Amino acid sequence: MLYLSWSMIFRHKTQYFGLAMTITLGALLLGSSLSLHNSTQHPVFTTEDRRVSEIETLRQLAESSAWFTNLMAWLTILITTWIVAQTMSFILAQRRKELAQLLLVGASKAQLYLLVICESVIISFLAACVGALASPVLIKPYSKLLVLSNNGSPELSYHPDFTALVISVGLIVLSTVIGALLAIRKIASLSLIEAVRSPSVVDSRKFSGKRIFMVIIGFLALGVAFLPTGNLMGYQLSTLLTGTGATIVIVSLSPLLVPSISHGIGRLLSPIAPGPAQVAQEYTRLSPLRTASLATPLILLLCLVSVFAMLAQTGRSETYAQSTQLKNTDYFVSADDIKFHPQEQQDLEKNQNIAQSTSLVTAPDWLTPESNRAISIVAINPQNIKDFIPVSVREGDLSAVEGDRVASFSGRVGDQHIVQSPGGHQEVIQVVAVVDSNFFIHGDYIVDKSTFDLSNNIVDTQLLAQGSDGVDLQSFTATVHQVLPDATVSSGAEWVTQKVNQGMKSLMFAIILLAGGATVLALFNLIQTYLTALIGRRKDIDILHRVGMTRSQIMEANAIEVLMVLLVGSLLSAGAIYITSARMQVSLADMGSVVRPVLPVTIFAIMAGICLLTMLVVALVEGYWLSIRTTYRGLFLNSHRPQKGTAR
Amino acid sequence: MQPLDIKNLSFTYPNNDKDTLTDINLSIAPGEWVAIMGPSGSGKSTILLCASGLLPATADTLAINGLDILHATKKQLALLRRRKLGYIFQELNLVPALTVAQNIAISFTLDKTKVTPSNISQALHQVGLENVENKLPHELSGGQQQRVAIARTLISDPAIVFADEPTGALDTDNGEQVLQLFEKLTAQQKSILMVTHDPNVAARANRIVWVVDGQIISTLEGGNPTQIAQQLANIGEAK
Ligand SMILES: Nc1ncnc2c1ncn2[C@@H]1O[C@H](COP(=O)(O)OP(=O)(O)OP(=O)(O)O)[C@@H](O)[C@H]1O
Numbered sequence: 001m002l003y004l005s006w007s008m009i010f011r012h013k014t015q016y017f018g019l020a021m022t023i024t025l026g027a028l029l030l031g032s033s034l035s036l037h038n039s040t041q042h043p044v045f046t047t048e049d050r051r052v053s054e055i056e057t058l059r060q061l062a063e064s065s066a067w068f069t070n071l072m073a074w075l076t077i078l079i080t081t082w083i084v085a086q087t088m089s090f091i092l093a094q095r096r097k098e099l100a101q102l103l104l105v106g107a108s109k110a111q112l113y114l115l116v117i118c119e120s121v122i123i124s125f126l127a128a129c130v131g132a133l134a135s136p137v138l139i140k141p142y143s144k145l146l147v148l149s150n151n152g153s154p155e156l157s158y159h160p161d162f163t164a165l166v167i168s169v170g171l172i173v174l175s176t177v178i179g180a181l182l183a184i185r186k187i188a189s190l191s192l193i194e195a196v197r198s199p200s201v202v203d204s205r206k207f208s209g210k211r212i213f214m215v216i217i218g219f220l221a222l223g224v225a226f227l228p229t230g231n232l233m234g235y236q237l238s239t240l241l242t243g244t245g246a247t248i249v250i251v252s253l254s255p256l257l258v259p260s261i262s263h264g265i266g267r268l269l270s271p272i273a274p275g276p277a278q279v280a281q282e283y284t285r286l287s288p289l290r291t292a293s294l295a296t297p298l299i300l301l302l303c304l305v306s307v308f309a310m311l312a313q314t315g316r317s318e319t320y321a322q323s324t325q326l327k328n329t330d331y332f333v334s335a336d337d338i339k340f341h342p343q344e345q346q347d348l349e350k351n352q353n354i355a356q357s358t359s360l361v362t363a364p365d366w367l368t369p370e371s372n373r374a375i376s377i378v379a380i381n382p383q384n385i386k387d388f389i390p391v392s393v394r395e396g397d398l399s400a401v402e403g404d405r406v407a408s409f410s411g412r413v414g415d416q417h418i419v420q421s422p423g424g425h426q427e428v429i430q431v432v433a434v435v436d437s438n439f440f441i442h443g444d445y446i447v448d449k450s451t452f453d454l455s456n457n458i459v460d461t462q463l464l465a466q467g468s469d470g471v472d473l474q475s476f477t478a479t480v481h482q483v484l485p486d487a488t489v490s491s492g493a494e495w496v497t498q499k500v501n502q503g504m505k506s507l508m509f510a511i512i513l514l515a516g517g518a519t520v521l522a523l524f525n526l527i528q529t530y531l532t533a534l535i536g537r538r539k540d541i542d543i544l545h546r547v548g549m550t551r552s553q554i555m556e557a558n559a560i561e562v563l564m565v566l567l568v569g570s571l572l573s574a575g576a577i578y579i580t581s582a583r584m585q586v587s588l589a590d591m592g593s594v595v596r597p598v599l600p601v602t603i604f605a606i607m608a609g610i611c612l613l614t615m616l617v618v619a620l621v622e623g624y625w626l627s628i629r630t631t632y633r634g635l636f637l638n639s640h641r642p643q644k645g646t647a648r
Numbered sequence: 649m650q651p652l653d654i655k656n657l658s659f660t661y662p663n664n665d666k667d668t669l670t671d672i673n674l675s676i677a678p679g680e681w682v683a684i685m686g687p688s689g690s691g692k693s694t695i696l697l698c699a700s701g702l703l704p705a706t707a708d709t710l711a712i713n714g715l716d717i718l719h720a721t722k723k724q725l726a727l728l729r730r731r732k733l734g735y736i737f738q739e740l741n742l743v744p745a746l747t748v749a750q751n752i753a754i755s756f757t758l759d760k761t762k763v764t765p766s767n768i769s770q771a772l773h774q775v776g777l778e779n780v781e782n783k784l785p786h787e788l789s790g791g792q793q794q795r796v797a798i799a800r801t802l803i804s805d806p807a808i809v810f811a812d813e814p815t816g817a818l819d820t821d822n823g824e825q826v827l828q829l830f831e832k833l834t835a836q837q838k839s840i841l842m843v844t845h846d847p848n849v850a851a852r853a854n855r856i857v858w859v860v861d862g863q864i865i866s867t868l869e870g871g872n873p874t875q876i877a878q879q880l881a882n883i884g885e886a887k
């Protein structure tokens with residue numbers, strides 16, 4: 001059986017080559033993701049010359065990289081399985097006749113399944129080994145990307161991991177086999193007669209009662225997307241229901257949707273190109289499910305990228321909504337040369353949870369007479385540093401911040417601090433809000449010495465610094481530079497904008513990374529599925545060619561079909577994205593946010609354009625190439641010899 | 649054991665309102681060669697497909713080599729096809745992805761047994777082919793492909809061979825070669841059920857059954873080509 005599988009793979013090498021490429025790509029991604037994930041589980045921090053905040057950033061980096069690589073690994077496995085299932089069912093659909101012939105000469109169905117599984121194991125093992133072996137090459141740029149997407153913080157030391165590579169080969173083989181198993185149902189319905197006669201074309205346009213029932217069920221499940229989740233059911237359950245509903249609706253509606261689209265476009269284009277329009281119409285209309293499955297890579301691509309874009313754009317508007325509340329901060333000081341005291345560094349090495357930072361900044365403002373403006377304090381809790389969003393309010397309300405003088409501090413709402421200047425001037429300041437932030441120094445008062453014990457959640461801050469309120473940036477900068485020559489001083493508003501942009505940039509980067517990976521995989525799948533479909537049709541093209549269709553008419557027919565497939569794909573994915581956004585809106589509302597999801601119209605249009613171009617290129621090139629091939633009779637005429645003798 | 653036993657077989661294509669076959673009765677003895685003749689569209693191919701189990705017919709009895717194929721398990725049917733049936737159609741006789749040698753050995757491969765390369769080339773030699781073992785089916789002509797299919801039946805010892813217009817696409821010489829091979833098969837006590845339009849081909853069979861409108865109307869034994877042609881013409885006129 002292995003030998004048989006091997007020769008089958010060898011004969012179908014064109015089809016399997018594409019599959020192997022996908023698998024290799026999957027193994028490459030999975031291998032490097034798992035390797036990196038392994039590294040992030042045991043981060044090595046070098047404490048020398050590093051600030052507390054940097055250790056903190058490194059820790060975050062390790063955490064978020066672990067999260068990201070984990071996500072990538074899962075995505076890779078899922079997408080690989082999906083693409084394999086997709087491609088395999090195409091390959092199997094084309095090999096129906098051949099498989100029926102095997103049945104005819106005495107193979108059992110079980111043997112056919114075994115054959116397909118053997119083929120998928122062989123191909124995936126070989127391809128996955130290649131991918132996994134190549135993955136160390138990807139690790140370096142990959143970790144660079146991870147660093148970049150984490151605000152450009154220092155690099156963790158990453159290293160390829162042999163066990164991870166072996167595991168990824170195993171996982172990829174497993175997901176290929178699962179994909180093949182999913183595809184096998186295509187040949188479950190195989191009947192003997194297909195070995196000698198072409199399968200009868202089933203007109204699936206009829207809208208049976210069963211299908212109507214399915215559509216209703218699907219829509220009911222879909223409706224869950226628009227319900228507030230709250231007490232009714234868990235978020236996961238409702239998402240699952242929504243997804244199932246969408247799938248049912250797509251599957252049961254496509255026999256209605258596809259013919260109407262194909263009819264519409266066919267009607268529209270038939271005055272220009274009657275023959276090609278009719279051919280394309282027949283191809284799409286007669287097998288709506290096949291057309292819908294041609295559109296699936298397209299749907300995957302559009303949905304993935306749009307959903308990522310939606311997340312990003314929504315995140316951005318959320319970030320801005322929150323950051324405007326902090327724009328009343330005066331100045332921000334940051335410096336890189338704050339060094340550890342040798343003793344502190346030893347402490348740090350002994351117990352990584354205790355970090356300490358020291359700085360001294362003076363501002364002349366403190367020496368000047370009392371300001372008329374009220375001072376409020378926003379206390380910052382530097383531990384809960386989670387994501388790119390600069391702040392989130394933990395306690396109190398930022399609207400209680402009076403005036404434009406804000407100090408960063410630690411404490412709880414209601415705490416009062418009496419600050420005293422060297423000149424003897426005293427001021428009582430009140431903590432009005434506690435926020436979580438990764439950027440914890442902003443405001444009139446600059447935290448001078450802070451100690452935080454991360455394991456025990458203790459934050460101890462001594463306020464020694466002077467305020468900077470009412471001082472112009474230039475003189476404040478001058479003062480700061482007397483103490484910290486390398487420090488950069490920026491106004492609060494400027495600083496917040498800058499941080500938001502930086503956060504957005506790194507988020508966009510991560511999203512581009514994800515979306516880019518998805519695009520590559522999906523475009524690849526798109527080309528492959530479409531190419532396989534076209535190649536499988538070469539007998540038909542041969543016949544069309546013989547009855548007098550010209551090459552350009554064949555190419556036109558292909559192009560028209562692309563339009564139909566694109567329209568089907570975009571409509572279905574627009575629906576899916578709309579449902580996702582409804583889902584997101586519900587969950588955002590559940591979290592008490594006023595932000596609405598942003599629909600990624602531009603990105604959607606761009607991606608649809610890319611898909612259209614790709615498919616057009618494939619359609620035209622393939623149409624051109626196949627019609628050349630048909631002129632070389634000897635190449636494959638024998639295997640598709642038209643029936644002579646009596647007509648059936 | 650009778651290679652083929654059919655009693656009261658009927659069949660209707662799913663999207664046809666009229667019965668394509670009605671009350672077909674046909675039994676074939678070991679080593680017997682039976683030809684089916686009749687006008688185009690009368691149901692000859694359909695008889696062959698039903699008799700060989702490719703189309704699901706209804707019948708009182710439908711047994712191949714003693715196995716009741718209407719009630720047999722899938723496993724039994726697979727084994728029957730693998731070991732006891734031979735198929736020779738006008739086209740699509742061979743698995744396109746397998747080489748000639750692999751095609752010939754396929755039933756052995758599926759049975760996890762082996763057949764020696766010399767046996768394969770011997771079988772190919774018997775059908776007049778040399779050095780084609782490693783070619784793919786599409787590299788052979790239609791007649792050559794048919795002869796490879798015959799080589800497969802020679803090597804796998806079937807009880808009965810089903811052939812639909814085996815000479816239809818062949819020239820006289822190649823057709824004659826195929827007929828001689830069929831005679832070799834019957835000499836080995838293998839039975840043949842064959843559809844043909846050619847009186848000269850039909851004359852080589854032991855028995856001819858005439859099919860009109862999905863029914864067997866008569867049987868002719870030991871007819872010569874002229875008689876057969878005459879009867880064919882009569883049927884045509886009667887229609
Ligand atoms: N797949 C099908 N679906 C419906 N009807 C069919 C199908 N195939 C054949 N028929 C009908 O069944 C009848 C018998 O067909 P069959 O192929 O057995 O004829 P035949 O005797 O072999 O003809 P020929 O000599 O032309 O090969 C024909 O009238 C045909 O219209």
Ligand SMILES: [Mg+2]
Binds near residue numbers: 648693694
């Ligand atoms: Mg026929």
